[in-house]
Amino acid sequence: MEQIQTATQKKEHVLTLREKLTILRESRYFLMVFPFAMLAVIVLIFTAATGGQFFQTSVFTSIFSQAVIIGTCATGVSFIYSNGNLDISIGSVLGLAATIGVMVFTRTGSPVLMILVMVVVSLALMAFNCTMSVVCHIKTITVAIVVTQIYGAISTLLIGGTGSIDIDYNVSTMLEDGGFRYIAFILYFAFCIVLYHFTRVGRELRFLGGNENCAAQTGISNARATYISFLVTGLGVGLAAVFSVINVSAVSVETGSNLGMDVMLATVLGGMSIFGGARSNAYAGILGALTVAALNTGLLMVGVSSAWIQGIRGIIFLILVWMNSERQALLPSRVQF
Structure with missing residues (x-):
């Protein structure tokens, strides 16, 4: 009799929303389909909302320019x-590196020196951030x-004021028309994929993000891996x-503003958890x-104010993080929240 009741209870069990989302997220096809599905949905929504103007070449050029950055x-x-770390200072690092690089250019007139200074300053700032965390033990x-x-x-x-x-402008045009942006991006992207x-x-890095304690037992240096991750960034x-x-x-005081949120949103829209682990890529x-750039451009085209855009992106980000969050039930891991 008890076995019959137990079987009946199992049959009557209705999956909760969380369980349905977990089943969906753990599907092997989810990470392959989700980013493209989100991009397609956003393009279709804004194409309809703008009466087809979203499909103009100038709009796609603007979206691609944002997406590369x-x-x-x-x-x-x-x-x-x-590896389970979180850094939202990307925008301010970019802004300061760009400012110093442009100042060097105005004094030397050398675009090559400007590029080198921006890269070196960015590396130095990210190394400083990492040192404060690794050496001073600040999260x-x-x-x-x-x-x-x-x-x-x-x-x-x-x-200044x-x-x-x-x-x-001629220097910008030379670098842009000469394909520097695309060549540099492709080389960097290929380097990151291989590494x-x-x-x-x-x-x-994936092992540390999935379980720092187990990774430490195998002799993996968290400090070394963290420095590598910050320098590549x-x-x-x-x-x-x-x-x-x-x-x-x-370059202006607004350069790099809101980039930290754009980067985090792009990460989760691309199908990766910001909490790290084996499913990272x-x-x-x-x-x-591409999806974030399309979202930003589309919201502006339909007349949404910048304040509302920030709010909408924040809501989307929270929903996606909630869907992507992973909590291990058995093995001890780093504290993610």
Whole structure:
């Protein structure tokens, strides 16, 4: 009799929303389909909302320009996210690196030196962020919150009352028409894919993100892996700073603003969890970056104010993080929340 009752109870069990989402998310096809499905849905919605104007060539050019900047940063940041760390200072790092690079250009007139300075400054700032976390044992998110304010203040002081510093339009055109942006992005993306998916570095990062305690027992150095992840990210942010400057032929106090949210949103829209682990990858960022750029452009085209855009993106981000969050029930792992 008891067995019959138990069997009846099992049959009457109705899956909760959380259980349905878990089944969907754990499907092997989910990560392959989700990014493309989200991009397609957004394109269709804004095409209908704008009466077909969303399909203009100029709109797609603008979306791609944004996506290259966001995607370059997101590809690098995937290294940081994969081992369970979180850094939201990407925008302020990009802004300060771009500011110093443009200032060097105005004094030397050398675009090569400008590019090198932006990359070196970005690497130095990300290395400093990492050192504060690894050596001083301050959580990366805490460091990021503080340095975001510091780097932003320095950029504002350097730019001064004008609010922006222009560079020679011909130089921007030369770099853009010469294909520098696309060549640099492709080389960086290929480097990240190889390093992350075909070397020991990527395996260690995913292992640390999935279970730091077990990884430590195998002799993996968390400090070494963290420094590698931050430096790879710094290289990407430096290149994105160059892309941002040549895109508008100037740097301003607004350069890099909101980029941290765009990068995180691109990561989760690309199908990767910002909490790291075995399902992390280095290509999610570029897929999500296209969706974020399309979302930003579409909302502006339908007349949504910037304040509402921030709110809408924040809501989407929270929903996606909730869907993507993983809590291990058996093995001890790093504290993710």
